[in-house]
Amino acid sequence: MSIDTDGRKVAVITGASQGIGAGLVEGYRKHGYAVVATSRGIESSQDPDVLTVRGDIADPATAERVVAAAVERFGRVDTLVNNAGVFVAKPFTDFTLADYELTTGVNLGGFFRITQLAVERMLAQGGGGHVVQITTSLVDHADSAVTSVLASLTKGGLQSATKALAIEYAGRGIRSNAVALGIVNTPMHPAEYHPTLAAMHPLGRMGEISDVVEAVLYLERSPFVTGDVLHVDGGQSAGR
Template identity: 70%
Template sequence: MGLQEERKVAVITGASQGIGAALVDAYRKLGHAVVATSRTIALANDAGVLAVPGDIADPATADRLVSAAIERFGRIDTLVNNAGVFFAKPFTDYTPEDYATAIGVNLTGFFHLTQLAVGQMLSQGGGHIVTITTSLVDNADARVPSVLASLTKGGLQSATKSLAIEYATRGIRANAVSPGTIRTPMHAEETHHFLAGLQPVGRMGEIDDIVGAVLYLETAPFVTGEILHVDGGVSAGH
């Protein structure tokens, strides 16, 4: 049991592809055990990775994730809230289904899983929460209608700061990474030229840019409440 208790454990949502899958690999290279979840995640060949399929919008998924992490690995040191949905539609075109999906994945999933993870971290004496948001939250762009993203991911950025301050003296840090447009399977190839043009640097970001930002925050004990923009200059201006 001693080795189980000494090895750090990361829980990563939205972990089946793109940024999430890369984060699983990155935390394994750090020596962490990983509990990875998404609706379609496959079983892992790595004994240090526990795959738990589930819809993060369902509160029962959070219960199963935390229970599985404790049962298998004994603790939770880091939670990466990576799962998210984005609908680029004019405000008046959003459907009730769009709203329910965005609230469920982006907010409800974050709330239940983070609450349970923080409870576990408090019992251990500390931990780290990293949440992936979007640079559009505080840098709206007329070319990319994003009210529903701002409503939900903006809430996550504010919650990150509140968590950081509430638990600053209790060993728990909370930070966010705020990406620009990143080259992931979410974006069809034919949209890449347009999306590259949205970033002042003239290109899309890469998955490794976001992974590097998360790993920096993971290893920065004096950083909490930070919204780290990794957006090719979007947050600086146009």
């Protein structure tokens, strides 16, 4: 049975158990949103306004459960942040079919069904909504030091879809934006590699989770911004 949110907005965040996703959950809560957080290994939350749903976002059944849970618990969906993603770096001819299926499954399949369901819900409840994709700056600036064809294939597709969604639903109040990242300081990057990774950015440092959260929340607070790809990459997309 859904609860009365008293006009409070509800954000759904994928890949939410750690790193950027966990930061986004905290950021949206600080701005008064109820949050539905999902990932494969996410634990239950002690916050009654954070509902966690375990599941592989590449499986359409997970998307169905997440959106149904959001509606049952909080009554609505106002924002979807498609944060879940995988990055596999190999020379192009070394990619395996398993690499391809994993990357397309999470990065594209994990976007497709949950975004369909979230947009359907936003349309049904009225009042518009917001969809945000987390992508990579490598889409806009290929780097010979980073072999990233599968990342560019999938995240580049998300950036194009971001613009298409923005135009398709602009007249119905649903905005769509993307945040394209450089290398962000998360637990997936061992400390001994930080100096090398920092040097790959013109600003001379890695991004922080707070940089990403502030960028997403900027877009959330900007009702006249849609179809935008906001680069949070330390200047990488400008050149080096």
